[in-house]
Amino acid sequence: MSALDIIGVRKRYGTVDTLKGIDLSLESGEFLVLLGPSGCGKSTLLNIIAGLAEPTGGDVRIDGRSVVGVHPKDRDIAMVFQSYALYPNMSVARNIGFGLEMRKVPAAERAEAVKKAAKILQIENLLERRPSELSGGQRQRVAIGRALVRNPQVFLFDEPLSNLDAKLRMEMRTELKRLHQMLRTTVVYVTHDQIEAMTLATRIAVMRNGHIEQLATPAEIYERPATLYVAGFVGSPSMNMLDAHIADGVARIDGSDVVIPLPYETSAKGTPDQKLVLGIRPESLRLASDGEAPAFEANVEVVELTGPEIVISATIGHQRITASLPPKSDIQAGTRRRFALDADTLHVFDKESEKRL
Amino acid sequence: MSSSWVNTRAWLLMLPLLIVMVAVIGWPLIDTVRLSFTDAKLVGTSGNFVGFDNYLKMLSNSGFQRAFLTTTWFAVISVTAEMFVGVGAALLLNQQFYGRTVLRALMILPWALPTVVNATLWRLIYNPEYGALNAALTQIGLLDAYRSWLGEPGTALAALILADTWKNFPLVALIALAALQAVPRDITSAAMVDGAGAWSRFRFVILPYLAGPLMVALVLRTIEAFKVFDIIWVMTRGGPANSTRTLSILVYQEAFSFQRAGSGASLALMVTLMVTVLAAIYAAVIRKTAGAN
Amino acid sequence: MERRSLTATIFIHAFALLLAAIIVAPVVWLFVMSISSTGDLTAKPLHWWPETVDLSRYTRLLTAVANTEGAAFVAALFNSLRVAGMATIAALVVAIPSAWAVSRTPAVGWSLYAVIATYMLPPVALAVPLYMALAALGLLNTVYGLALVYLTILAPFTTWLLKSGFDSIPREIESAAMMDGARLDQILRLITLPLAAPVMATAALFAFLLAWDEFFYALLFTSDLRAKTLTVAIADLAGGRVSDYGLIATAGVLAALPPVLIGLFMQRALISGLTQGGVKG
Numbered sequence: 001m002s003a004l005d006i007i008g009v010r011k012r013y014g015t016v017d018t019l020k021g022i023d024l025s026l027e028s029g030e031f032l033v034l035l036g037p038s039g040c041g042k043s044t045l046l047n048i049i050a051g052l053a054e055p056t057g058g059d060v061r062i063d064g065r066s067v068v069g070v071h072p073k074d075r076d077i078a079m080v081f082q083s084y085a086l087y088p089n090m091s092v093a094r095n096i097g098f099g100l101e102m103r104k105v106p107a108a109e110r111a112e113a114v115k116k117a118a119k120i121l122q123i124e125n126l127l128e129r130r131p132s133e134l135s136g137g138q139r140q141r142v143a144i145g146r147a148l149v150r151n152p153q154v155f156l157f158d159e160p161l162s163n164l165d166a167k168l169r170m171e172m173r174t175e176l177k178r179l180h181q182m183l184r185t186t187v188v189y190v191t192h193d194q195i196e197a198m199t200l201a202t203r204i205a206v207m208r209n210g211h212i213e214q215l216a217t218p219a220e221i222y223e224r225p226a227t228l229y230v231a232g233f234v235g236s237p238s239m240n241m242l243d244a245h246i247a248d249g250v251a252r253i254d255g256s257d258v259v260i261p262l263p264y265e266t267s268a269k270g271t272p273d274q275k276l277v278l279g280i281r282p283e284s285l286r287l288a289s290d291g292e293a294p295a296f297e298a299n300v301e302v303v304e305l306t307g308p309e310i311v312i313s314a315t316i317g318h319q320r321i322t323a324s325l326p327p328k329s330d331i332q333a334g335t336r337r338r339f340a341l342d343a344d345t346l347h348v349f350d351k352e353s354e355k356r357l
Numbered sequence: 358m359s360s361s362w363v364n365t366r367a368w369l370l371m372l373p374l375l376i377v378m379v380a381v382i383g384w385p386l387i388d389t390v391r392l393s394f395t396d397a398k399l400v401g402t403s404g405n406f407v408g409f410d411n412y413l414k415m416l417s418n419s420g421f422q423r424a425f426l427t428t429t430w431f432a433v434i435s436v437t438a439e440m441f442v443g444v445g446a447a448l449l450l451n452q453q454f455y456g457r458t459v460l461r462a463l464m465i466l467p468w469a470l471p472t473v474v475n476a477t478l479w480r481l482i483y484n485p486e487y488g489a490l491n492a493a494l495t496q497i498g499l500l501d502a503y504r505s506w507l508g509e510p511g512t513a514l515a516a517l518i519l520a521d522t523w524k525n526f527p528l529v530a531l532i533a534l535a536a537l538q539a540v541p542r543d544i545t546s547a548a549m550v551d552g553a554g555a556w557s558r559f560r561f562v563i564l565p566y567l568a569g570p571l572m573v574a575l576v577l578r579t580i581e582a583f584k585v586f587d588i589i590w591v592m593t594r595g596g597p598a599n600s601t602r603t604l605s606i607l608v609y610q611e612a613f614s615f616q617r618a619g620s621g622a623s624l625a626l627m628v629t630l631m632v633t634v635l636a637a638i639y640a641a642v643i644r645k646t647a648g649a650n
Numbered sequence: 651m652e653r654r655s656l657t658a659t660i661f662i663h664a665f666a667l668l669l670a671a672i673i674v675a676p677v678v679w680l681f682v683m684s685i686s687s688t689g690d691l692t693a694k695p696l697h698w699w700p701e702t703v704d705l706s707r708y709t710r711l712l713t714a715v716a717n718t719e720g721a722a723f724v725a726a727l728f729n730s731l732r733v734a735g736m737a738t739i740a741a742l743v744v745a746i747p748s749a750w751a752v753s754r755t756p757a758v759g760w761s762l763y764a765v766i767a768t769y770m771l772p773p774v775a776l777a778v779p780l781y782m783a784l785a786a787l788g789l790l791n792t793v794y795g796l797a798l799v800y801l802t803i804l805a806p807f808t809t810w811l812l813k814s815g816f817d818s819i820p821r822e823i824e825s826a827a828m829m830d831g832a833r834l835d836q837i838l839r840l841i842t843l844p845l846a847a848p849v850m851a852t853a854a855l856f857a858f859l860l861a862w863d864e865f866f867y868a869l870l871f872t873s874d875l876r877a878k879t880l881t882v883a884i885a886d887l888a889g890g891r892v893s894d895y896g897l898i899a900t901a902g903v904l905a906a907l908p909p910v911l912i913g914l915f916m917q918r919a920l921i922s923g924l925t926q927g928g929v930k931g
Contacts, residue, residue, distance in 0.1 A: 054360070072828055073829055078829070079825075081822045081825070085822035087826075087827070098827070099830035102827075102836065103831050146830070150830075363754075363755055364755060364758070366751075367755035368751075368758060370751035371751050371752070371762075373743070373747065373748070374744045374747075374805055374809060375748075375761060375765070377744060378765050378802060378805065378806070381780070381798065381801070384783075385776045385778075385779035385780050385783065388779035389779055392779070449662065449666060454666050460670050461917075462914060463673050465914060466673055466677050466910060466914075467676075469859075469906070470677070471862060471863045471881060471906060471909060472865060472881075473884050473905070474680075474902040474906045477884055477898060477902050478677075478680050480888055481683065487691055487694075487696065487895065489679055489696065492695060495695070496695055523672070583772070584772040586773070586774070587881075590865075591888055594889075605772055605773075608774040612777065613777075613870070621778060622778055625775040629772060629775045632771075636770050
């Protein structure tokens with residue numbers, strides 16, 4: 001029995017289909033990240049799981065039990081909101097214990113549970129303060145504590161790190177990972193930040209326009225993106241997308257005479273003259289040594305040293321390409337250089353369907 | 358939380374308010390409409406149906422026409438005065454000077470006075486034998502003999518307008534002041550650097566920020582001015598010679614003095630209609646200017 | 651604007667003085683009249699300051715001795731307090747759930763606009779049927795009847811103010827409480843209302859002032875001291891054959907005290923409440 005099942009969930013607001021049919025299953029202990037830009041439906045899906053919204057169709061099951069129509073407080077879930085939603089007029093201790101207070105848990109038991117959660121989150125010294133006296137990171141911990149203390153089946157996080165500055169965000173990310181490893185809780189986590197997704201998730205659901213483009217582990221999403229969209233969303237700097245077509249069994253880049261052999265499994269599936277989009281991650285390109293293949297020539301236009309790497313912007317014909325090279329590379333703007341790549345780091349997509357070939 | 362349950366719950370929460378309003382306002386309003394088509398008296402008979410008689414008589418009645426003009430005149434002059442003096446005061450209060458905070462706090466005084474107290478105060482000031490206005494004007498030398506400001510048809514309405522304007526311009530001033538203080542400093546500085554003089558700065562930089570709140574103040578004040586009753590009743594009762602008889606006074610006389618509930622009701626509805634039309638016009642203008650911005 | 655010429659400064663100070671005089675003079679005169687003897691007030695030329703300050707009228711008006719004008723004044727004062735107090739409390743009771751409903755469920759908002767639109771009705775439009783209805787219910791000339799009518803004046807405005815107040819309390823806090831298992835009444839009592847306390851105080855004061863100021867309905871629906879409010883009492887004094895102008899002025903000063911005091915101390919809140927409603931409306 002899975003911890004969370006989402007079966008054919010649809011949501012319609014007026015004439016707009018915000019969710020067009022979502023299916024997924026979570027096992028206990030998994031950390032699922034719903035990743036996508038604003039408007040893709042990820043927050044709507046989270047709200048439906050939480051019970052703050054009802055689906056227009058489909059079912060949601062927690063621990064095998066259907067919860068559609070069930071009040072949020074009876075679903076055995078806990079939620080951490082983007083704005084933390086702490087009760088401003090209550091102490092941290094009361095904030096954390098409020099859920100237990102509402103369920104009429106005796107005061108002694110409550111205090112015990114609150115102390116335990118505070119200890120895990122290292123905020124014991126803040127228990128008597130008010131939310132207004134806390135920093136952003138501290139408030140976040142209180143919000144997590146409030147969820148923790150209820151010991152729910154599923155934890156829901158709604159973009160919890162968006163309101164933090166960059167440094168704090170990195171710290172809290174690590175903290176969340178640590179917590180998850182320690183507590184082995186089942187989590188559904190919504191974000192638009194691909195780095196958060198990659199580092200925290202056991203599985204990622206990349207969402208777009210109300211459906212899931214790909215549901216897979218972070219490694220798979222990065223190494224074998226199923227669609228152009230997923231490929232472009234994850235990875236920084238983002239993947240190069242080059243228009244090409246199949247000619248004589250190889251890929252020929254449009255607007256140039258550069259040919260690149262297709263990976264074995266792909267070449268079997270392609271049809272002659274098929275329009276393609278070649279996906280090449282900037283970090284899979286390197287300066288070619290003599291005679292190395294496959295390789296191609298490109299006009300180097302801009303060279304930027306960012307510290308850990310050099311980012312090159314070059315052109316093949318009329319198309320742009322970005323490469324990420326080691327910092328000591330010998331390369332200048334305004335020259336024409338040869339770049340090599342490993343054939344198995346090439347991602348081939350059909351231009352029409354945008355799907356991987 | 359299904360959205361239909363949320364909606365139902367919202368309506369249930371609104372029920373007390375809606376019940377009270379429908380019972381105490383909705384129902385009497387409908388009854389007023391019914392009355393307006395009858396010749397009912399205030400007490401006793403419930404009257405016979407007379408169709409549009411009341412309305413036709415009213416429209417051709419010179420008393421009604423006169424009251425309409427009086428009310429319109431009152432509204433236009435007092436609201437205009439309140440706007441100009443109010444904005445002027447706001448511009449002044451936006452400057453730095455000694456005692457500015459004190460003056461700003463004092464501005465609330467006229468508005469805080471109960472309407473009846475204000476009316477009484479000015480009635481005493483206008484008193485024909487002992488009033489402060491007469492005393493002051495003669496002592497300065499602007500006046501030769503004491504006048505009965507509220508007793509002469511020529512001056513009564515003006516005297517009322519003055520009293521009403523005095524009471525209400527501070528409210529306009531405070532609303533305008535709040536709007537002025539929301540104008541970003543950068544823009545006025547930029548305009549100054551660009552060479553704009555005080556008047557140009559006012560017209561192109563400040564006025565757009567003022568326009569919104571002022572329009573709202575204008576609508577509210579105009580509606581109030583059309584409904585005016587209290588101050589007129591206490592100061593002149595609608596006299597002398599009906600020169601200050603506004604529409605609300607007319608309705609009161611018709612319904613309660615002459616006890617003609619039916620025709621009083623029709624008058625009341627006419628006034629309501631006028632105010633509603635005015636408000637609708639304003640709303641349209643506001644929407645237009647908001648759209649333009 | 652830092653730079654300012656000397657002439658400009660002089661002008662500004664002069665106008666400021668003028669404005670101050672305009673605002674303050676009539677109010678001060680009211681007070682001076684209340685402490686001047688009739689001799690001072692009827693003298694020609696008028697005495698701008700009394701020869702002897704006479705505070706006796708204040709004690710005259712504020713006595714409890716029966717059958718004096720003081721007793722009438724005090725009775726009217728208590729009537730005003732009772733009517734305004736009851737109407738304000740009733741308005742809050744009715745406004746709080748409605749304001750919350752409109753704030754959290756915009757779909758029902760149109761009914762609030764309809765309710766607020768009743769502001770455009772001149773009181774005369776409702777006067778006749780209301781009079782008859784109150785008479786039929788035996789509520790004429792009672793503080794309860796008047797309070798009921800005032801409720802319809804105060805409730806729309808109070809609801810509007812409270813709605814703006816509730817709007818600024820994030821919904822997520824209430825969602826979090828709901829997920830924590832709190833019922834609606836618990837959410838309101840423990841979280842929303844405590845956070846909205848300042849707005850509610852402002853709304854209550856505003857409502858009280860509106861009720862205190864009301865004249866027309868009080869004039870129509872009350873006839874004797876069992877229910878007559880302060881505004882009617884003063885109008886009686888002013889319109890009657892009373893020739894003690896000082897007494898009238900004293901009544902005016904006393905009636906003006908509550909709203910003036912509230913106005914002076916609550917200025918910021920009052921203005922922001924008005925402008926907020928205006929900007930949104």
